[in-house]
Amino acid sequence: MADWLSLNWEHWGAYLKNLKLEDIQALMDRYSALGPLPGIFLPFLEALLPFLPLIVIVIGNSAAYGLWPGFFYSWIGVCLGAMAVFMISRWFGRRYGERIRQRFPKTERFFTWVEQKGFTPIFLLSCFPFSPSALVNVSAGLSKMPLHTFMTAIILGKAVMIFTLSFLGYDLKAMVEQPWRIGVAVVLLFVMWFGGKKLEARYGAD
Numbered sequence: 001m002a003d004w005l006s007l008n009w010e011h012w013g014a015y016l017k018n019l020k021l022e023d024i025q026a027l028m029d030r031y032s033a034l035g036p037l038p039g040i041f042l043p044f045l046e047a048l049l050p051f052l053p054l055i056v057i058v059i060g061n062s063a064a065y066g067l068w069p070g071f072f073y074s075w076i077g078v079c080l081g082a083m084a085v086f087m088i089s090r091w092f093g094r095r096y097g098e099r100i101r102q103r104f105p106k107t108e109r110f111f112t113w114v115e116q117k118g119f120t121p122i123f124l125l126s127c128f129p130f131s132p133s134a135l136v137n138v139s140a141g142l143s144k145m146p147l148h149t150f151m152t153a154i155i156l157g158k159a160v161m162i163f164t165l166s167f168l169g170y171d172l173k174a175m176v177e178q179p180w181r182i183g184v185a186v187v188l189l190f191v192m193w194f195g196g197k198k199l200e201a202r203y204g205a206d
Contacts, residue, residue, distance in 0.1 A: 039065055039073030040080070047081020050134040055165060062166040071166040075159055082137050082154045089141025111143045118145040119153045126157025129165060
């Protein structure tokens, strides 16, 4: 029985890890009766299982639901997943945080940096799909970073990343023929960063 369960988990793990765009679209078609739930659940699951191909999932959502609904569902799922990982890590941090810092004294400088400069690095890392998002969420949860700072950085940063992937991946041919799309993505990155800093200053003053 144990061997069967092990093989079954290995099978599903290999399947999920090697998901392709066609697989995502097939899943969306198969569970289309559930409405937006599959489009939200897959990005949420990626936050818990970071080996899943987030880029493929986001592009699959935009192809299955359309640009704006696909972006919105992916954004909700990714943010909810990040919040879940943060809260789980915060729970462990309250109980074992000091022990972790004492056992690994070299991490103290890193946690201090995250706590003092938390918004900017988390926002910027959240903007890029290849950043170690699981490590970022766990580190923020284990630190003493305020929840509202993490939420602001994640919501805005993930918005940039998800919209950029949806915008560029929705029609790859158009991206080649219309390179201005890349310029729009760069401008959006700057605007969201500037707005996030303003929000952080406002929350910090409360």
